[in-house]
Amino acid sequence: MLRKLLKYELKATGRIFLPLYAILISLAAVNKLISTLLPIEVQAPKIIAMVIYITIMVGMFVVTFIMMLQRFYKNLLSEEGYLMFTLPTQPWKLIVSKLLVAILWTILSSLAAYISIFIIIFERGNFRAFTIAFREAVTGLYTFLGPSIFLFSGEILLGATLSLAAGILLVYASMALGHLCNRQRILASVGAFIALNALTQLLFFQLVRLIASPLSQRMQRLFSEAGGHLHMLSRAQIFHAVMWFGIAATFILAAGYFAITNYVLSKHLNLE
Amino acid sequence: MKAVLTAKGLGKDFGRKRVLKNIDLELEKGKIIGLLGPNASGKTTFLKLANGLLTPTAGEIRIAGFAPGPESKKMVSYLPEKTYLNEWMRTEQLVEFFADFYEDFNVDRAHDMLKRLQVDPRDKLKTLSKGTKEKVQLCLVMAREAELYLLDEPIGGVDPAARDFILETIISNYREDSTIVISTHLIADIEKVLDYVIFLKEGEIVLASPVDEIREKEGKSVDTLFREVFKC
Structure with a gap:
């Protein structure tokens, strides 16, 4: 029963999040493209693209938070609760299904944000610098903690x-x-x-x-x-x-x- | 006959307001029962208590011996008076949803009923009118082969033609061992299908009797008796 509840919870939320991630990542790609293709003097399109990207990014986290509230409040404690609480299952399974899916989307939203940032700042040179810095950080921690x-x-x-x-x-x-x-x-x-x-x-x-x-x-x-x-x-x-x-x-x-x-x-x- | 639904000293308060008072009831299997009363007489509250959507303030309610819970919910097919389905789903997705969660759900019957009520299974719930949504809900609820159907105002919001179809569905669905409780204040429409009636007034049972007995003893139809009992 928990498996089925998870399936429907993912369906109900995925239809919002997946397009949102797709939009965020495409916008990051657009930003990257504009900044590579346009000459340095042309600023306006870059700024506009960046503002839209940041708005979507902020919006994504707001949606992640609101969905967490709304899936619990609307789906369980409002009219839709009539359906959910007449299913032959225990309340704890309803809670766990909401919780696991909310955790999943929070993690995926953060991942989508990282990926989009990575797309924007990605350049061959700084990617190498990044790996070197990461390796140094790990080595430093290793000598400190073993x-x-x-x-x-x-x-x-x-x-x-x-x-x-x-x-x-x-x-x-x-x-x-x-x-x-x-x-x-x-x-x-x-x-x-x-x-x-x-x-x-x-x-x-x-x-x-x-x-x-x-x-x-x-x-x-x-x-x-x-x-x-x-x-x-x-x-x-x-x-x-x-x-x-x-x-x-x-x-x-x-x-x-x-x-x-x-x-x-x-x-x-x-x-x- | 074993009772399919029993209530003992059942009561429900909302704040200071007492909505149900000391209800004692035992419903037999295999009957079509009318739960009749004017607005705000406690019909909906009683059905919600039977489904575990409300917690009683006093007494208890049992479905075939079980307190409302997973066991009882397997047996009960409930039609609330609200539209409670996910707006973003298509009708066919809702059919899948019901089939997934209820072992006794008959997919063919659901599609057949939707077709007869001219509901397109590919329509999203969001785009349907209130009456059509109610029809969808009724199809889903009646497509279960449940032991107990609890129908809250099943004919309140639909047109008279659909009303006839719904009553016909309810009767044709009737199996020896299944029980149907219909709450309504539209008695004339429903009277001919009822075996037993319960009159609720201000949260109390004022009458619980087989329909035949009312006709024999009082020499009146249920509708006439209702109008007398609940005269304003």
Whole structure:
């Protein structure tokens, strides 16, 4: 059932995003073409093309955000909810299908933006410069942290995806809490968002305080053992500890928001 | 006969407003049941509760023993009073959607009904009139071979010719073991197909009786009785 829900969610959103990406990338190509073909003195067409490109780029991110809101609000909590909530499936599958697809489009929108920028700045010379700079950055990190930089990149990717999921679920949970009100549900959702956000900050701060002192003790111990100079491996250890703490904390938050959303949609659904 | 739908002490409030009060009901299998009442008598609320789109404030509702959930939704084919379909889809895509999610969906029957109601399956929902959208919804809902059909105002928004077709579809669809609940205030049109009626007034059941009994005991049609009970 989840597979089918994902399929329809992708269909419903892909018809907006795919043409948008195609437009963005074609506009980047047009910009590139104009700037290569036109003589340097002719500025107006270049500026116009660039303004259009930037507008579309900004628009793409705005659409990505709005789609995330709208697919949840319109498809689940408005009239279309009559269809979605009478399907023989559990509410958590509806939430997961929306979440996964929203994550996917956020990542793809960022990728489309990078690709389009790359098209515009691409020149043979600076492409080489780019690869050299990238290699240098990797080597630099390697000497600083050692072989664990690969694990480290994995941690960053996992952490980033989880933070994205937590952000989206925070919005879902706010809309779900707003749904508990009998009227002014949108206003209530905004209120719920502010309250949940504040609560999260507070909780996160407490968690950091909890973990900060054992971590700094450990760091001090490592420092004194190493005689004031940290070895590459110890540095890596600390980095990993911080990353995993962040990942665990984000996971807990995301799970909390998910639980709130699922609770409201399965136990307190009241479609208008 | 086993009950297909039971309600015990079922109540629903919206804020301070009480929309349904203490409903006790047991609906038998294999009947066509009219859920009758004026506007705002709680008909829609009752059907939404049966579909899990609303959460009861008091009591409980069960479909063949199940609380509203995946099990009950497999058995129930529901026609809401709203147009609830994705506007961007074509009618044929909606048929696919229903076929994908409901095991009991009969694709041929859906296309056949659409054809008879002169709906082009390639039309996007966005381009259809409100009445045509309602016809599409009805075709999708009636093309399921469900155990329980819950139809909220199925004939309210369509022309009289389509109305006849819809009633005919409902009757021809009728199988020994399936049950149909039709909510409406257009009683005269529907009276001839009903086996059983429930009168709802201000959120309470004022009458629940087989249609034959009403005709025998009261010597009146359901329509006449309705006009008497709900006289303004």
